[in-house]
Amino acid sequence: MRYLPKSPAEREQMLAEIGAASIDDLFAVIPAEYRLDRDLDVPRQMAESEIIDYFKAAADKNATGFASFLGAGAYRHYRPVIIDTLVQRGEFLTSYTPYQPEITQGTLQAIFEFQTMIAELTGMDVANASMYDGSTGAAEAVMMAVRVTGRHKAVVAKTVHPEYREVLATYAKHQGLPSTLVGYDPKTGRIDLAQLEEKVTAETAAVLVQSPNFFGIIEDIPAIAAIAHAKGALLIVSIAEAVSLGVVRPPVEADIVSMEAQSFGVALSYGGPFCGVIAAKEQYLRQMPGRLVGQTVDSNGFRGFVLTLSTREQHIRREKATSNICTNQALVALMATIFLTVYGKEGIRELAEHNLAKAAYAAEALASQAGAKLLFSGAPRFHEFVLGTVESPSVWNPRLLDEKIIGGLDLSKWYPELGNATLWCATELITREQIDTAAKVLAAGLVEA
Amino acid sequence: MTSNGTGPRTLGKVRPHQTQNESLVFEKSSPGKKAYKLPPLDVPAVDPAALLGDSHRKTAGLLPELSEIEIIRHFTRLSTWNYAIDLGMYPLGSCTMKYNPRVNEFVSRIEGLAEAHPYRPDSLSQGILDIIALLQRCLIEITGMDAITLQPAAGAHGEFTGILLVRAWHESQGNARKKILIPDSAHGTNPATAAICGYTVENLKSNAEGGIDLDALARQVDEETAALMLTNPSTIGVFESQIHKIADILHAKGALLYMDGANMNALVGKARPGDFGVDVMHLNLHKTFSTPHGGGGPGSGPVACKAFLEPFLPTPVLVQNENGTKHWNYDRPQSVGRVRAFYGNTGMFIRALAYTLANGPDGLRQTTEDAVLNANYIRAKLEDLYELPYKTASMHEVVFSDKRQAAKGVKTGDIAKRLIDYGFHPYTVSFPLIVHGALMIEPTESESLEELDLFIAAMRSIAKEVDETPELVKTAPHSTRVSRLDEVQAARKPILRWKP
Numbered sequence: 001m002r003y004l005p006k007s008p009a010e011r012e013q014m015l016a017e018i019g020a021a022s023i024d025d026l027f028a029v030i031p032a033e034y035r036l037d038r039d040l041d042v043p044r045q046m047a048e049s050e051i052i053d054y055f056k057a058a059a060d061k062n063a064t065g066f067a068s069f070l071g072a073g074a075y076r077h078y079r080p081v082i083i084d085t086l087v088q089r090g091e092f093l094t095s096y097t098p099y100q101p102e103i104t105q106g107t108l109q110a111i112f113e114f115q116t117m118i119a120e121l122t123g124m125d126v127a128n129a130s131m132y133d134g135s136t137g138a139a140e141a142v143m144m145a146v147r148v149t150g151r152h153k154a155v156v157a158k159t160v161h162p163e164y165r166e167v168l169a170t171y172a173k174h175q176g177l178p179s180t181l182v183g184y185d186p187k188t189g190r191i192d193l194a195q196l197e198e199k200v201t202a203e204t205a206a207v208l209v210q211s212p213n214f215f216g217i218i219e220d221i222p223a224i225a226a227i228a229h230a231k232g233a234l235l236i237v238s239i240a241e242a243v244s245l246g247v248v249r250p251p252v253e254a255d256i257v258s259m260e261a262q263s264f265g266v267a268l269s270y271g272g273p274f275c276g277v278i279a280a281k282e283q284y285l286r287q288m289p290g291r292l293v294g295q296t297v298d299s300n301g302f303r304g305f306v307l308t309l310s311t312r313e314q315h316i317r318r319e320k321a322t323s324n325i326c327t328n329q330a331l332v333a334l335m336a337t338i339f340l341t342v343y344g345k346e347g348i349r350e351l352a353e354h355n356l357a358k359a360a361y362a363a364e365a366l367a368s369q370a371g372a373k374l375l376f377s378g379a380p381r382f383h384e385f386v387l388g389t390v391e392s393p394s395v396w397n398p399r400l401l402d403e404k405i406i407g408g409l410d411l412s413k414w415y416p417e418l419g420n421a422t423l424w425c426a427t428e429l430i431t432r433e434q435i436d437t438a439a440k441v442l443a444a445g446l447v448e449a
Numbered sequence: 450m451t452s453n454g455t456g457p458r459t460l461g462k463v464r465p466h467q468t469q470n471e472s473l474v475f476e477k478s479s480p481g482k483k484a485y486k487l488p489p490l491d492v493p494a495v496d497p498a499a500l501l502g503d504s505h506r507k508t509a510g511l512l513p514e515l516s517e518i519e520i521i522r523h524f525t526r527l528s529t530w531n532y533a534i535d536l537g538m539y540p541l542g543s544c545t546m547k548y549n550p551r552v553n554e555f556v557s558r559i560e561g562l563a564e565a566h567p568y569r570p571d572s573l574s575q576g577i578l579d580i581i582a583l584l585q586r587c588l589i590e591i592t593g594m595d596a597i598t599l600q601p602a603a604g605a606h607g608e609f610t611g612i613l614l615v616r617a618w619h620e621s622q623g624n625a626r627k628k629i630l631i632p633d634s635a636h637g638t639n640p641a642t643a644a645i646c647g648y649t650v651e652n653l654k655s656n657a658e659g660g661i662d663l664d665a666l667a668r669q670v671d672e673e674t675a676a677l678m679l680t681n682p683s684t685i686g687v688f689e690s691q692i693h694k695i696a697d698i699l700h701a702k703g704a705l706l707y708m709d710g711a712n713m714n715a716l717v718g719k720a721r722p723g724d725f726g727v728d729v730m731h732l733n734l735h736k737t738f739s740t741p742h743g744g745g746g747p748g749s750g751p752v753a754c755k756a757f758l759e760p761f762l763p764t765p766v767l768v769q770n771e772n773g774t775k776h777w778n779y780d781r782p783q784s785v786g787r788v789r790a791f792y793g794n795t796g797m798f799i800r801a802l803a804y805t806l807a808n809g810p811d812g813l814r815q816t817t818e819d820a821v822l823n824a825n826y827i828r829a830k831l832e833d834l835y836e837l838p839y840k841t842a843s844m845h846e847v848v849f850s851d852k853r854q855a856a857k858g859v860k861t862g863d864i865a866k867r868l869i870d871y872g873f874h875p876y877t878v879s880f881p882l883i884v885h886g887a888l889m890i891e892p893t894e895s896e897s898l899e900e901l902d903l904f905i906a907a908m909r910s911i912a913k914e915v916d917e918t919p920e921l922v923k924t925a926p927h928s929t930r931v932s933r934l935d936e937v938q939a940a941r942k943p944i945l946r947w948k949p
Contacts, residue, residue, distance in 0.1 A: 059561025271791025
């Protein structure tokens with residue numbers, strides 16, 4: 001087997017030095033009836049070329065060469081080439097969690113840079129070294145707010161990504177943490193502030209909103225914060241589209257920000273691995289889950305970095321830990337760090353403005369077709385919008401597929417009250433031509449209907 | 450390497466050179482530098498302030514401004530400060546730091562896979578669904594279980610999912626029960642997981658061999674016990690030879706057996722948890738199945754279970770249609786719900802399947818045999834110098850204690866730091882907790898005889914240094930860019946971000 005660095009003679013030599021007659025001696029401790037005495041029923045050993053052929057064939061069976069208007073928590077942005085060049089360096093790729101700081105300063109300094117960039121972008125004081133993803137990060141943020149406030153109820157906007165809400169429900173279920181849903185204003189698509197005011201009580205640990213929300217609408221964070229804080233609840237803002245922060249005002253009134261950083265140079269990869277991150281006001285630091293890197297000095301006084309505040313974590317605190325989280329998404333966080341370094345202060349703004357422009361054009365082009373209209377036009381958006389159509393998307397989406405275009409996401413599964421509504425996303429990678437073609441196909445479909 | 454007690458020749462610190470003294474990326478920034486170029490905007494430009502109103506960002510975040518070559522050098526220089534499997538042996542016990550095959554990275558980046566959006570219609574995702582289905586089939590076969598979910602993002606997340614399945618099943622039987630039994634040798638994630646699933650944790654004391662004490666188990670299991678979370682082989686690298694009795698004791702009281710699969714690298718192709726009474730378990734694709742650790746993630750923690758737990762798996766589950774095509778089924782009324790958005794860390798599934806295909810049944814078995822052979826070889830070559838607290842047969846890892854060295858004032862952490870000077874990553878220090886001053890060594894199958902002998906020589910040389918020049922060991926490492934770091938200061942006055 002090509003990954004195994006031993007000759008048959010070496011194996012024999014080692015067995016002899018151990019004093020074992022055969023390799024089976026070393027497995028004798030496993031009761032005989034549980035030892036597998038046959039080959040596993042898995043495909044036979046393949047050559048590297050065969051493996052590549054297998055995966056290429058699978059990739060070809062997927063849709064390729066399609067223009068896509070899908071977003072909804074997973075965004076297609078351009079990934080600068082040097083991201084993969086750098087993260088594939090063995091020293092990053094094949095290194096473990098930096099528990100031995102003397103020989104992991106590379107990973108530690110990169111994470112420290114990541115934490116700084118996330119704090120800068122989100123307007124929070126501190127950020128952790130990353131979480132699994134935006135959905136689990138949001139759930140962990142709510143649990144963090146419970147620890148901070150000592151309260152046990154959550155109020156959640158219906159415009160938070162439906163799958164994030166499902167994950168929160170799974171986490172909350174066994175922790176005595178009921179959550180109340182707050183609907184949205186049908187005109188603006190923003191959280192219904194009157195309803196929010198009604199549902200936030202002195203027992204509320206946290207209000208969880210998303211901005212831009214699942215409909216792509218930017219929430220009125222100061223107004224939401226005022227309502228939450230008036231009752232002593234924390235405000236958690238979930239950000240699923242991190243690139244928005246290039247042009248959208250950061251949620252500085254929030255107490256905790258839970259972000260999905262996939263947009264920062266991470267491949268879609270059918271939904272993972274992505275890169276969650278929790279950022280917060282400094283006073284909540286000791287209730288934060290996940291790893292943190294801190295600056296310190298070595299015994300000669302030189303600057304260095306270490307994992308710190310680990311007394312919060314499971315390997316020290318066991319069942320009293322802030323979370324059971326053990327791994328983070330270090331390599332993916334490194335991708336995000338490189339992405340943000342490539343774009344930098346000006347580039348992230350310019351990139352976000354391109355997204356804004358593409359989506360403004362696409363919304364206008366699609367909504368101006370007969371039988372189509374833009375929902376929630378009364379509030380600012382980033383690069384996603386909800387299109388209402390007379391016809392069901394099941395009628396016109398196949399027509400778009402014929403033109404190698406994947407249209408907006410059907411929202412009926414989660415928001416049946418919206419009727420024939422679809423969620424469209426236009427990033428910088430969508431071309432005007434693709435938008436125009438989509439509009440044309442949509443028009444043809446709608447007119448025929 | 451010398452054998453006269455002075456240790457290896459060290460490079461010393463080369464502080465002045467850029468490569469050893471790379472600043473923070475923010476400190477290298479100067480306004481106006483760019484490493485990006487966007488294509489011309491092909492739609493009308495918009496006025497962000499007008500479109501966004503109060504929501505418009507007025508002040509940019511302080512991101513660095515550099516050119517591309519500076520970015521390449523910055524991160525390349527940082528990388529050279531890391532130790533890595535690619536550089537040498539990384540014998541962290543329970544972490545399974547094996548070779549990360551590069552074909553895995555190559556195939557995970559094939560465009561049709563890397564650019565697949567999770568909400569594409571199933572009809573346009575059949576290739577990736579085929580991959581997921583084949584990996585599921587392989588993992589079910591390897592574990593001897595009946596069903597699986599790949600959704601959990603990491604090992605601890607898999608534990609969470611597995612214990613949710615346990616809970617959901619008990620609830621379906623009318624009583625969720627109250628406690629989870631966890632051996633004192635377990636990893637800290639186990640008790641933390643039980644707690645977030647709403648269970649109290651009851652500690653189970655290990656017996657004299659470091660294994661499960663059957664009498665204690667029989668006494669502690671009652672009608673309120675939901676499950677035992679068992680790592681097998683245990684964290685001291687020992688297979689629970691009474692495993693079937695453990696399962697019987699639990700099952701007799703209606704409790705389930707959860708297996709932490711962290712140490713599955715000792716079993717693949719040789720024994721299957723499903724055959725020895727395990728009801729539910731997680732795997733770590735980043736350990737056993739060679740997906741890279743990446744400096745701390747991403748991981749992937751699939752959960753495999755017996756058929757009676759299948760109705761409770763997280764939504765969605767992959768289903769094969771009659772015509773061979775596949776789709777996601779969301780209609781799962783008994784499901785524990787979702788544990789993550791989308792379907793899990795798909796990029797890791799691709800890598801793990803590539804590893805499985807590269808091995809085949811014979812390669813997987815040989816891999817396990819070599820992993821166990823390597824650990825036993827290290828044990829045989831070091832047990833005269835380092836205390837072996839448990840004499841039970843070792844599987845894929847061996848745990849010594851620093852008892853003899855501690856008598857000279859040198860602790861396991863010091864020996865670990867000294868290993869760095871010999872060119873190795875330290876073993877796992879002070880874990881498991883049942884061994885005082887533990888040295889937990891897991892070589893994996895990826896080490897050649899030559900590398901093992903170098904490691905053994907280093908450990909033997911350090912043992913001699915402990916006798917002759919203990920200060921040398923206690924102040925190690927001596928060859929790294931930074932010396933021992935002040936962790937107390939880091940925690941007392943946390944500096945968690947750069948500020949201008």
